[in-house]
Amino acid sequence: VREDVLGQQLLEYASHGADAAAQPGAAAIRRRGRRHYRRVAALTATGVLLAAGLGVGLGLRGGGTTPTVDQPRPTVTGPGPTPTRPPVTTAPTTTAPPSSSTAAARPTSEVVLRPDGLGVAAFGSGRQQALAALRRKLGPPDETGAWTGATPFGTCPGDTRAARWGRLYVLFTNGPTRYGPSGTWHLFAYQVDAVQRTKVDPQYAGPTPPPEPPPLRGYSPETAAGIGFGSTLAELRAAYPGRVSTSYGTPGGVHRFRIRLDAAGELSGTLSGGTAAATVTGLTAGQRCGE
Amino acid sequence: LAAGDDGFDAFYAAAYRRIVGQVFAFLGDLQEAEDVTQDAFAKASFHWSRIRSYDLPEAWVRRVAFNQARNSARRARRGLVALVRHGPPAQVPPVSPDRVDLQRAMRQLPTRHREVLVLHYVAELPLEEVARQLRLPVGTVKSRLNRARKGLAERLGEHREGAHRA
Numbered sequence: 001v002r003e004d005v006l007g008q009q010l011l012e013y014a015s016h017g018a019d020a021a022a023q024p025g026a027a028a029i030r031r032r033g034r035r036h037y038r039r040v041a042a043l044t045a046t047g048v049l050l051a052a053g054l055g056v057g058l059g060l061r062g063g064g065t066t067p068t069v070d071q072p073r074p075t076v077t078g079p080g081p082t083p084t085r086p087p088v089t090t091a092p093t094t095t096a097p098p099s100s101s102t103a104a105a106r107p108t109s110e111v112v113l114r115p116d117g118l119g120v121a122a123f124g125s126g127r128q129q130a131l132a133a134l135r136r137k138l139g140p141p142d143e144t145g146a147w148t149g150a151t152p153f154g155t156c157p158g159d160t161r162a163a164r165w166g167r168l169y170v171l172f173t174n175g176p177t178r179y180g181p182s183g184t185w186h187l188f189a190y191q192v193d194a195v196q197r198t199k200v201d202p203q204y205a206g207p208t209p210p211p212e213p214p215p216l217r218g219y220s221p222e223t224a225a226g227i228g229f230g231s232t233l234a235e236l237r238a239a240y241p242g243r244v245s246t247s248y249g250t251p252g253g254v255h256r257f258r259i260r261l262d263a264a265g266e267l268s269g270t271l272s273g274g275t276a277a278a279t280v281t282g283l284t285a286g287q288r289c290g291e
Numbered sequence: 292l293a294a295g296d297d298g299f300d301a302f303y304a305a306a307y308r309r310i311v312g313q314v315f316a317f318l319g320d321l322q323e324a325e326d327v328t329q330d331a332f333a334k335a336s337f338h339w340s341r342i343r344s345y346d347l348p349e350a351w352v353r354r355v356a357f358n359q360a361r362n363s364a365r366r367a368r369r370g371l372v373a374l375v376r377h378g379p380p381a382q383v384p385p386v387s388p389d390r391v392d393l394q395r396a397m398r399q400l401p402t403r404h405r406e407v408l409v410l411h412y413v414a415e416l417p418l419e420e421v422a423r424q425l426r427l428p429v430g431t432v433k434s435r436l437n438r439a440r441k442g443l444a445e446r447l448g449e450h451r452e453g454a455h456r457a
Contacts, residue, residue, distance in 0.1 A: 006440065007412040010316060013393055014413045017315030018308040021325050026300040026336075033333035108344045119344070224346045234419065240346065241420040261346060 111137050111168075113192065113223045115265030115285050118170070123187055123286050124179035127172040130187040131163060138165045138219065143198060150202035153191065154289030158182065166219025167192050167229055177287045189286030192220060192229050192269070223267065229283065233257070234276040248274060299339045303332055306349045314356050317409045319398045324360075331356035353414060354424055361402060396446035404439035407432055 108119035111134065117123045120137055121130035135141075141163035145152075151160045158175020171189040180186035191197070199213040222228035225239035236257060237244050246257045255271040255278060269283035307328065315324035331352045335342050342348045397405055410421045418436070422429045 003440070006443070009393055010408065010412045013397075014312035014316040014409070017321050017324060018312030020321060021308065021311040021315065021328075023307050023311075024329065026303045029303060029329060029332045030299070030336045032329065033335075033337035036330070036333055037337050112344070114346075224344055237417060238419040238423055241416045 111221045113190070113221050113228065113267065113283060113285065115261045115267055117187065117286075118190055118221070121187055123189070125187045127161070127185035127187065130170070130172070134163070134165070134170065141165050141170075142218070145198045147202065151289060152197040152200045152202050153189075156289035157188070157287070160289070161185070162198065164198070164216075167194070167216045168219060168221055169193060169197060171286070171289075179287065187286075189284065189288065192283040194229070194281045227280065227283075229280055231280045232276065233271055233274075233278045233280075236280065237276075246271070246274065297339060298343055299336050302343075302348060303336070306352065307332065310349070310353055310356055313353065313409055313413050314360055316397070316413050317357065317405055318360055319394055327356050327360045330359060350424075357406065357410075357424070361406065392447055396443050399446050400439060400442050404435055404442060407435045408439045408443070411436060 108114075110119055112119035117125070118130075118134070120133040125133075142165060144161065144163045146159070146161045147156075148159050149155065151162075153160070153162070153169070153171060156171070156173050156175065157177050158173045160175075161172045163170050163172075169191040170187065171191065172185050173188050174183060174185045176182040177186070177188040179188050193216055195213040196216050197213065220229045222231075223239070227236055227239050231239075233244075233246070236259070240259045240261075243260050244257055245260070246255060248255050255274050256268065257271055257280075258266055258268045260266050265285065267283060267285045270281045271278045272281050310331065311324050311328040314328050315321055318324050318327070334355055335348065335352050342351050345351060397408075400408070406425065407421055410416050410424060411418065416424070418429055418432050422432045425432065427435075
C-alpha cells in the first residue's frame, strides 16, 4: 500500500464516519460536562467519607489498647472539608471570562505571546490600560521610547511609542491600525528580539551598515505552548503540528517562520537557520510596521 | 454571562466532526466514537475557562478522547452505556467494498498500531507530535507505524484475495 494512497483511504474512512455522526447541541454537551463532574465530586466525597469511616473504625478498635484519646482525631477531621467540594461543580460555565467569540481577544492572568495580544492585554487595548496591566505583572519597563515617522521597528502607522521588558518590546501607536482608529493610542504589536532594537538609529544613512546593537537578555515570555526565544524549529513544529511554515530570503536574507492559528491570527518570527536545530531569534505578532 | 458566549459553542461546532472522525477511524464503531468524543467535549466545556487559553484546544480534546478510547477495559461497558444513552445505532450510509475491507483490516490491527496510523494519517500529526501525545520515543512511533502499514497491507491483501476467490 503506497503511503499517500493509504493516507487518502484512511482520511476518506474517517470522514465517512464524521459525516454520519450525530452532533448534539453545545448546550447538551455542557450539561453532560456538569453531570460528569457532579458524579466525580460525589464519588470523591464518598471515597473520602469511607476512608474516614474506616480510619475512625480502626482508631476506635485501636483505642482499647492505646490509652490516648487524641489518636483518632486526624481521621475524624478528614471529611470536614470534603462536603464543600460538590458546590465547585455547580456554576463553572457562568463564571467564564468575558468574551464574544473564539477569534476575539481573551484576557489571561499571565503575559503570554498570543496572536491576539499578550494575554493580559489584547491588541487594541488603550495604551495606559495595557501598560498598567503589564506593569502589574512585570514591574516597570527597562526602557521606553517615542518616534515620529521612521522607527527602529520600521515605519509604523502613526506616532509610535514602545516599552521594553527584557527581550519583549511592546508597541503602541496613535495611527490607524486594524486594532484601533487614528487618534487613539493603542497596543498594536509586540516583538521578542535578540538585540536592543532601540539602539539602532532609524534615520541612519551612512555608507556602511550601522553599528551592531547590543544583545538583549533577561525577561522573555513564551506562547501558551512554551515556544519563545531560543526554542528550536523542531520544538516549534512539535508544538504547532501542521501550522508552521518557513521561508528564506528577502527582506534581510534571513530564515523566517510563521505559525497560522486559525481565526485568532498568526505569530511569526526569525530563525538562526533552516535546520530542525535552528533556534528562534525573534517572535512577533500584531500589525507590522513597514520596512 | 450567558452560556455560549465564551467561545466554547463555536469551538465545539468547528472541531466535533474532525475529532469524531478520528476516533471513529481508531475504534471502527461510530456509536462508541460519538460517545467518547462527546465525553471529551463535555470535559472540555467544564474546563473551558482554562482550555480556551491554549493555542490548540483541539489537541487537548483529541488527547482526552483517545485516552478514553484506548481504555479497552472500559470499551465493553461503554458499548452498553452508549446504547442506553443514544438508542440503537444511527443509520450509516452504505460503504464501498474497499472501505469495508479497510474497516475490517483496521479492526484486526492491534490498538497501538491503529492509534499511530490514525494520529499520523487522519489527524495529520507529525511523528514528533504523535510521540509526544503517546509519551513514546519517536523511534518507537516510527517502528509502530511501519509495522502498522505492513499489517494493514497484508490484511487488505488477504481480504481482497478472499473476495476474488469468492
